[in-house]
Structures are given as C-alpha cells and as structure tokens.
Amino acid sequence: MPNPPEEIVSTPEELTACCAHLAACPAFGFDTEFVGEDTYHPRLCLVQAAAPDRLFLIDPLSAGPLDAFWRLIVDPGRVVVVHAGREEVRLCRLWTGQTPGNLFDLQIAAGLVGMTYPLGHGPLVGHVAGVHLAKGETRTEWRHRPLTSEQIRYAFDDVRYLLAVWKKLSGRLEKMGRMEWAREEFERLARTASPSEPAADEKWRKLRGLGSLDRRRLAAVRALYQWREETAAQTNRPARSIVRDDLIVEIARRNPTKERDLQVVRGLPKRDLDAIVETVARARALPIEECPDVMERDQDPPQVALTAGVLTAVLGDVCARLHLAPNLVASNQDVKRLVRARFADSALPADAPLTQGWRAEVVLPELLAVLDGRRSLRVADVKAAAPFAYLPADTTERGDASETQS
Secondary structure, eight states: OOOOOEEEEOSHHHHHHHHHHHHTOSEEEEEEEEEOSSSSSOEEEEEEEEETTEEEEEOTTTSOOOHHHHHHHHOTTSEEEESSTHHHHHHHHHHHSSOOSSEEEHHHHHHHTTOOSSOOHHHHHHHHHOOOOOOTTTTOOTTSSSOOHHHHHHHHHHHHTHHHHHHHHHHHHHHHTOHHHHHHHHHHHHHHHSOOHHHHGGGGGGSTTGGGOOHHHHHHHHHHHHHHHHHHHHHTOOHHHHOOHHHHHHHHHHOOSSGGGGTTSTTOOGGGHHHHHHHHHHHHTSOGGGSOOOOOOOOOOHHHHHHHHHHHHHHHHHHHHHTOOHHHHOOHHHHHHHHHHHHTTOOOOTTSGGGSHHIIIIIHHHHHHHHTTSEEEEESOTTSSSOEEEEEHHHHHHTOOOOBOO
C-alpha cells in the first residue's frame, strides 16, 4: 500500500493551502487529538486529515482559526471518514454549532457487515487492510511542542488507512444492500453524540442514589446538576471540580437552608456554598407539580428476566445469520424493555432502537415471533455460529418435526 506525502500544517498560509486541497476531494479521513481532563470544553491539540494523495497534521495552536476546515466537515458535498467518531462529532458541534454533513464511521460500518463491534482502530485496520499499527501514544501529552517523532508517526498512522478501509467497507455494505442502514446509523451517531439541550437536561437522572429521594429533593438534584454544568461551562472547569456527582445527591438529601448546613459535607469546595444554598432554595420553592416525578425502580418479576435472557440469545442467533454485530443492533436493556412492554400489555417503546428504522424492519419481527409465541426454537447445532433452529409454534405442539430456518 503506497504511502502518500505527509505535511505538517503550522501556519495560516499552510492551512489555507491544506483546506483548498481537501475541498477538491470527494472524501477525506478525519481524526483529532485533544485533552479534556482539566477543562469543561476539550482543548483541541491536533487535527489529522487524509486525502487520497496526501496526509496532513494541522496544528491548531499555531495555524490560526480552523473555520475553513470546519466548513469542509459540515459540508454535505463530501464524505468525512472517521473511526469511532463520537468525539469528532462533539468537537464539530462545539466549534460550528453543526454536525458533520456527510459522516461515515468505520467502526459502525464494520458492525453492519458482521465484524465485531466496537472494534478498535488498530484491529480494524489489521483485519481489513492487513497492516499492524502500534498504539504507543494513546495517552501522550498533545499540548507540548514540539511534537516528538513518535507522536507525529502515531498521528499520521491514525488517518493513513482510513480511506482504504472506507472503500472496502463501503463495497461490502453495497454488496449486502446495507448502505441505507449505514446512513441511518451515521445520522443517529451525529444526533446522539451532540444532543440538544432539552435532551441533555435529563442527564441528572443517571446519578446514583436517587431512589430514596422524594420529588422536592429530586428537584434540588436537577437544579444543582444544571447549575454545576452552567458554572463549569462558563469557567471552563471540569464539572467534577465544581461538585462531585455523589455530593449533589448528598446536598439534596440534606436540603440545606444556610451555608453552615453544608460545612460538614466532606469534599465539598467552600467557594460555591452560597450559590449552592441559593440553588437549593429555588428548587424548594417550586410548586410540587413542577418537581420531577419519582422514577419507579426496576423490580421485574422473575419471568421477565428469564424471557429477556432467552430473547437476548435469539438476538445473537439472528445477528449471526444476518452477519450483524449483536451489540450494535441492541443492548440487553433494549431487549428487556421489549419484554417488559409485552409483560405489561403495553405498546412497544417508541424511543427504543429496536422499534426504529432497519432494526424494526429486519430484526424486530424475528424477536417478536419468539416473544409472542408464534415461533419456538431448539438447539440444532451447538457448534454453529447460529445454533438455533426455529419451528412454527403450532407444529411444535402437534409434534410435527418439520423445521423452518429463520
């Protein structure tokens, strides 16, 4: 596989020439190196781009504003190839307010053609392109200059094979008739990697320890979480340095009315005590109907967990037949939600991946046929990748040995 020329872009003039070159390409590869441990917004330290005939390392610390480059990323007129591009999508949204216009994620594409998901960059390149990549600079310090020769080699290698792998995976998707599936997944990645503010408002629900709190204390948790995120964004400090997750719940449980109530809380920075008390007071003053509802704890009867286990096995079998990565198709929790809905005689969850798009058309009917009792299964070949055989339920009851394969 030929190695194209490599260029380091470190001045505004070089950046202009780089963007002009990329603008003429129908597709280019894209990756970033950033540091996010010490700030709320990640600090972009390096941008890598791969054209068919040239590789670029763009130094945002010296090349000037990257507006022209980000315009190329959001332009739907060219394909932007990434691997596990969630962070690249977030950075694009941070700098432009938009998501990439025509994204192609190699990790997702690999799962759609039957490879493991999620598959790391090195293993994917090795499997598809037959090239072994060293991964020695993953935790390197990208803010220091000059970059070492090892850092430069690593950064170029991160994009060197993106287009070659893209061509091969695109060919497989086309052959299998799954390019539309892939586009659906890429759009879903762009949507979920950079959620809108209303969706982000519910992130506080993921904090641990909420089960024992009433509605008013949940209102305090929500208000404290939102205050913390706003403060972290305004000061560009990590959210955990403002207030840790566990302390948000502890503060809400104590329901403080004055700063002195918080001075006994270990690990709580003193600088924001007045703001915390004010935030809790505002939440406490809300009418009860504006306070969050208490979430019901998951207390599934034993048959729900048992059925979900069987259905998860069916999902794996179906995916083996269809050459799909099961954990790209659905999580164990997605399957359990399906079973819960049937147990409760309620509608299937409309927001679940299994009830949307190609999953609903191709995979969901197979699962429902077993879940609804219209199809039974037996282990036909324990050594096979898809070991189950399926039978219509009525023929099983009659003892009919005729079998149908899913």
